[in-house]
Amino acid sequence: MFHEYRTTVAEGDQAMVYATPECIYPITVTTGEVFNNKFGSFRHSEMIGLKYGSKMRSHDNRGFVYILHATPALWTQVVPHRTQILYLPDISFISLYLDLKPGKVVIESGTGSGSFSHSIARTIAPDGHLYTFEYHEQRAKVAQEEFVQHKLADVVTAEHRDVIKNGFGKSNIADSVFLDLPAPWDAVAAAKDALRKDTIGRICSFSPCIEQVQRTALALDELGFSDIRMFECLAKDYEVRTVPLPDIETAIGGQKVNFRLSASDRKKRRLDAQTSAVDNGSGDAKEMQVSKPVDEARGHTSYLTFAILAPSE
Ligand SMILES: C[S@@+](CC[C@H](N)C(=O)[O-])C[C@H]1O[C@@H](n2cnc3c(N)ncnc32)[C@H](O)[C@@H]1O
Structure with missing residues (x-):
């Protein structure tokens, strides 16, 4: 479904x-x-x-x-949080940059709450396959049950495995690898082994701290990955509110009004409150709609480190 x-x-x-x-x-x-x-x-x-x-x-x-x-997007909004999860801005950016599409083979670790796994599975279905690895036994079990319940079992194989100790147990099969691990640099060699050698392989590591990015980038460089780039996705939500539009006397309130705003200030004010008067047909607008960024913008989630592995065959 x-x-x-x-x-x-x-x-x-x-x-x-x-x-x-x-x-x-x-x-x-x-x-x-x-x-x-x-x-x-x-x-x-x-x-x-x-x-x-x-x-x-x-x-x-x-x-x-x-x-x-x-849909995977709705699931990300409702999934019971057993771990930190990936949200839609990161999910969409990573999916694009890892070139995920139907037929691709992807390796992911850790599975965590399965938020990203659902999106990967939907994107690579029906012919692709996701191998996802999680070393927390209970989390691996619950994720596996959800994939079956959500009829994704033909696209997703979930395994309970410590990928830092034991690697992925896969060689030369993956188009892309996604790492959401505390020490991703220790999984880069296993990722290299898992990536296909006959085409460009893509890797992304999702880490909240810049020190993790540094160590991962060094490991990627040492192991022959190239085009190493780091991004941060910050989403800015806007909401539309209808607010009363005061008449000019109330607005100036008997105060001396400075009509000498510079052109750039006038433009800035217009942009700050992108207003559009609600037209009631008579031209006597009493309300206006404003769009404003919501007061609490979600902040930093993680840094996304990408690299590619050139074909060696
Ligand atoms: C932040 S969560 C992943 C969340 C997931 N990306 C999502 O969107 O739901 C990180 C997961 O990695 C798992 N993990 C940590 N070290 C691991 C390892 N060495 N092998 C496999 N999984 C590991 C943790 O148990 C945790 O569940």
Whole structure:
């Protein structure tokens, strides 16, 4: 279901119940089950046959939710955090830079909560394969169960393994390797071994500290990787608010107004509050919509170190 799309909800589907942007719940559609939240009670049996994206009223008519198709992007928003996870700005950038597409073979470690694994699997399906390794036994087991439950088992092989001690156990098969490990530099030799020798191999290491980047870059250089580059992805969210538009007398409040703003100040003010008056048809706009960056912008997650391995055959 995560890498195939269907239009209507069916028994056994992993669906997403969307109440608000902050309240999204994964469910397995099961006749006899009822989903309850503050907006009311929703019978799974009444979801079956609905078109994905449909609005569903609660049984007691208290409110409504939307029934959405499961996607890796939604899963990243709802996945139970057993570890730190990758979020969408990093996921999309890494996927692009590692040149992930259908048919590619990818090696990942650690699996962690499986947030990135779901996106990789969807991107390389149906013919590609992801081998993901995790040394925490319980985490490896839960991730493996989720891949089966999400019908990704044909695309993902999850293994409980310490890749620093034991390598990946794979040679000359991977198009790309992704490392999210505390000591990625110790896995670079194993990554080199796992990468295909007949084409360009790509590697990315995801590390929160610049010292980790330095050691990984040195290891990559020593082992013959090239085009070593580091990026940081920072997403800036904007929200749209409707605010009252004061008339000119209220705005100036009897104060002396400085009409002599420089052109650059006027431009800056316009950009700061990208305003567009709500047109009520009469030209008497009383409100305006402003778009502003949200007060709490998410900060640094990690540095992304990329490199390529030229073909040796
Ligand atoms: C930050 S988490 C990965 C999160 C994952 N990228 C995601 O998006 O959900 C890092 C994981 O690496 C695992 N790990 C650390 N050292 C390891 C090793 N030597 N071999 C395999 N896994 C390891 C940890 O147990 C942890 O679960």
